[in-house]
Amino acid sequence: MSRFHSLRRGRRAPAVTFSLVVALAVSAIVSPASAAPQTPARTGFTTTRAAEQAVCEQRFLPLPRSDSFREHLRTITEHPHPAGSDAQRRVGRYLAGAMEAAGLEVVSHPYDVYLPQLTDDVEVHIVTPVAMQLSNREPELEEDRFSGHPELLNGWNAFSGSGDVTAEVVYANFGRREDYRALDSIGVSVAGKIVVARYGGNFRGYKVKFAEERGAVGVVMFNDPGPGGPDALLPYPDGPMMNSQTIQRGSVLTLPWTGDPLTPFEPALPLDGDREVERLDPSEVPLHSIPVLPLGYGPASEILNRMEGREAPEAWHGGVEGVTYRIEGGPGLTVRVRVDQPKALTRVVNVVGTLRGTEFPNEWFVLGAHYDPWGFGAIDPNGGTAMLLTLGEALGELAEAGCPPRRSIMIAHWDAEEAGIIGSTEWVEEFREELEANAIAYINADGAVSGSNFGASSSPSLKDQILEATKAVAYPGTDDSVYDWWIKRAGTDADEPSLGNLGGGSDHVAFYTHAGVPSGALSSGNPGGVYHSNYDNFAWYERFGDTEFVFGPMVARTDGVLALRFANADVLPYDVERYAADVRTHLASLHEVADARGLDVAFPALATAVDDLEDAAGDLAAARERWTASGDVKPAAAERVNRALIGLEKAWLNDRGLQDRPWSRSLYVSPDPFSGYASWMLPGLRYEIETDNRAALRGWERVYVNAVRGLAARMRTVEQMIEESR
Template sequence: MARRGNEYDSQESLPLLSESITFDGDQGSLGRGSSVFPAVSRLRSNTITSIRSGYEIVREHMDKKKFAYLVLASLFLYLGFVGAFAPRTSLARDFRRIHASRLTDAEIYRIYLNALSAENLAGKHVRNYTSREHRIGDQEALDYTVAQLKELGFEPRLEKYYPWISTPVDSQVTLLEDDEISFVASLREECLEEEHTGCGLSSQPAYHDYSASGNVTASYIFANYGRLEDYKFLLQNGIDIEGKIHVIRYGKILPGLKIKNAELYGSSGVLLYTDPYDDGLITKKNGYKPYPDGPARHDSSIERAAVNFLSDFPGDPTTPGYPSRFPSTERLSPAGKIPTIPSIPISAEEIYPILRKLNGKGAKMNCTGNIEGFEYFTGPSSDNVQLQIFNKQNYSITEITDVIVEIPGIFSEYDILIGNHRDSWTVGGAGSPNSGSAILLEIARGMSALLKHGWKPMRPIKLISWDGGELGMLGSLEYAENHADLLKRNALVYLNLESAITGSQFRCRANPLLENVIRDAAKCTNFKGSDGWTLFNEWDKVSNLTNSPLLGFADYVPFQYHLGIPSASFEFSSNGTGDAVIHWHSRYDSHFWMEKYVDPGYKLHNTLAVMTGMTCLTLCETEPTVFKAYPYLTEIAEWYERLHEKILQLFPEDRELLDLAETIAKHLETIYTEDAALFDAQNLELRELCTRDFAAYEFFKKIKIYIRLMRANNKLKRIDQLFLTRGGLPDRNWMKHSIYAPNKKTGCEVDVLPGLQEAIVEQDREKAFRWLSIFWTQITNLRLLLR
């Protein structure tokens, strides 16, 4: 049995022993109830089950291992196949694929250009904005802007602010002779049938915003442009100016500074008028007919203005440096930021009977003008001839609304802002500011067409319609102060459209960092729709591609001069030889004037909408920021060289000062000739790398390029902000930029290296040394950044 048992143990049928065993013919002798076989069966069953379980565990372990090897091998083969046969892609295309944007740069530009060439709605927008009075806070202009943006598929966001402003109540100008009224100015413009606007729409007498209320009767003088040199002439000629009403012509310096100077020299009130002589060639005196029959100035046009001291303290004078976000915002005294004497604007037609009374009195000014019958004597008027000016203003907190459209980008930073204010002084405002408002809506239409094709820009874009621009950049400045930290961190560029179309000659005013990208955009823009002539060609023809300096009064002021955000402004303005005169801040700046004398088919509007949009698209779709450091540093070096010469002349014996000035000159030359040039070349190379195709297995190269791209963009973003000073300029600490700031005396032009320029003008050695030291620190930091 043992042998048999061993034989059984070796057989595959052995597990059957656990079943019932029977023999033929004797079913009862060895049945299921036998005591031997069940025990043996159980023993063998347990043994074999254990053997099988172990075998299954081993086999399962072996299968998992094989499966893992198989997966790894398959993955390796797949990656090898992909690496060998997958399409080669660039980092630029990868960005778009990750964010499901399939449009190429060429397609983006084509869609935008097609949208604006197929239809031109600028005329519709200009007529809607200018058909009624739309001062600060106007609800109808706001509603129209929002409705147009919503129609394009956008969801505009409204930001409200609450500045303290003046509202005109009444203004009067009366000429008295021997205490009798001899002339009363209407302070209104003639109503013209051609303009198709009711005269009742502009019934308010002319006024200045932020002017002081007052009722003054006094003798008067003529103070020319109201500049410091004009008052110096008056004093040198012994003219009695104290307590007099000063009659001053517009031009040369900002209106607020004219009033400020008049206050300084003891004026009791001011009249401001526009002299047709300052219109250049296009005057009645030169044989041109006045508007509406010709391009010359209409005699009754009145130039309204804000007279707060914008070059020192722009924005709400009661919240300097912080936003007026609520009606209950804490406010400071406006003293020193707005005039304390009344002022009123008046037309050339109505200033004539006043100025002619000065003929032969005082000294003859060394100037020329076109007020017929006036010989430009200073006065003062005779004791029996006096002016009475009455001005009443109510000051209150008013709600204003900025309209903001945000187009998110693949990256969440490096915002590109395009803006223009929509408020005007009266009926009209076609050239200033609503040509820009129309262009802004046209740019939005082009962007809307792109979004409908699945476009997502590389960088975010913001289109903004400001409110309160005419009163001192209120809307843009409040926004900039409210979002200052975010803007300094994220904003890349601000593009401005104020007074976009007022003549036929293209002018670009831009931070030199943007010079090259603007030229590239001009090459892609057909001038007035012509296929054979680009805006670049026109720009080259009329001004040799001149990039003019920014000005001291526009909605880019808070961005460029306060936050260090590179800014640009594009415009078609008067060529000075044949273009019709624009009636600034007058009802005659109308859509009728625009369509008859400036842009009949709104082709210039379309050209500028294309140009601005292409500049924006180039900035937002090019991976490395397309700033160029070389033009910027070259301009700074050229200006510094002029100032260096003046320092040598003023302080020839001051060795410490001269050594510092000479050290700066040497290092500045190295920075722009070597560091800036090399930096630009490296970024150009990086731009090519971002668009170069790589195989999938070369992904590590893209990672290196991406890291390099982030570093380069961060450096380019910081260049202009390196020139911000914590303390700001002397006596106007809101102006933080040490390279650009409005000229302190005029407010119109912009000074380069303003702190140093002011020190040289004042011949102040300590101030000059301080600003040289600041500049030395800044260019040292810049050199480290560029390397």
């Protein structure tokens, strides 16, 4: 029997009317099983509504159930189901059915997007000094009943070019911009060569982009196990980490926009639909043309061990045992890479369920995760998918039990994220105007559940409410709340848990950086080394992931409390005061980046604007508090104020976008344009610092001063609206 047994069993809430729920309020609040704070004083809530909310949260917390979470995950990951496959269409129908059964209104949103076809026609050989074909498929394992599935594919990289090349090799470390520059500086050219690079350090697409720019004819990327150590976890199947045959698949697309390569700014609506969409010709899009493929470190070491050039610097040494990492292979070693990767317009389908708000149906709190994997995708993405289904069921049941949300809660399952964040981006492009006007927040759940380590990152205006939500939820197997557990992990002298800034690389990108929707991501994971491999499956998950299936419900509870507070508050409880504090932190980081480059920069006008922003935010927060404390918040007035609050984040949108990236409209955050995954804060300024363009900094400082003043002015307007409503 599990030590989490009592949590797993859960309590089913009887269907009661809301007045009965209110009558039960007192007993629910003093219930000893309650993990929620006892005081109903809550940002954005009048006292009366806070009491109702406390009751509804107590009803909600037991509803996300382990058995349901487990069953959804097991069913969804029964077969490999990458975007464009028949299996993925079946999974899409399953998601729609599960959300309908939970009481959500479900709409499917199809798009025809440019995708590599699911052929894995790739091979890699050593040609000289020996003839040897290298394995590019994970072998079947006795301990893993999924690993021999006939529909599994070889290792491949989406948006590789097609071609058949034979050449000498050069090792480029992680294939970062600085790595290629280091090769340039010692006079090593990759022109006409095949680049061998280890995964890590940047988004894999940039390894290819920089190689191609320097004339390389192909790229082989490999999983490097990194430094071992006495406490190192064991390789799969004895432990959760990569083994010598584990392959990381993944897209290598590096376009200055996210989503369908052929339709930047526009939704890739179906070819057979009513509205015609202009599509670029693939020849007009800067796709990579050289062949690229991934290997496990076992096969890769066959190449590395035969290299004969000078030894690579210490920092370039990876962790493959017995290998001396060298820069050049020398003329005696030639490698052949062959990739045949046709691409075509392919139907993908997002599945979106809505729990309609009873009072403000056109204000949306959106949660989402992609549902397409490379293989089975038990961790990435479907731990998140199963969590969202469990959350949808709990919210549906809660509505039945007398606590429907006042605003709409949407649960979205995106298709084709892996190839280039495509499904979510097309949806945001289709509904951009509505989202800018209606979307309160977007919470992403990509691979959100694979274990016990809780974490979160978000835009400033969601941070406070994310922290508050974690206080309401119990951490499984302890007497702690998620918050308690999280802050203990941050260290004894921390004021708050470490709540990061959201970066690139998943479905929040279009919401956050293109449409200006405040965004966040909550997750709970375990260490593992099966990312994007055929071993990311239910067998791994049962042994090394969320083995008791308790962390899925924990994340669902936290996401749910967060959603319910934004859905039910009288006045939207955005953390308006966090903007100024966070911008100051980002400015300090920019100074560090500039210092490291020997640049002396100062932004006095911007610093003054941030001081004014702090004042405006403090006044707005105080006005909101007085208003809710008065207990007299009329719905019509609140609706006007809430619309204006939703508009705050749009002060960061720049219609012309960022340098060389018109699609990236947020001045606040963007993916790092030179590495992909990491986030750049205040990216317009960061770009000029990174490219040593001091002359352009002044102009960009003015852009930022205007944005910050614009945000402060919007806050003053909202404060005024509140004062006039009282």
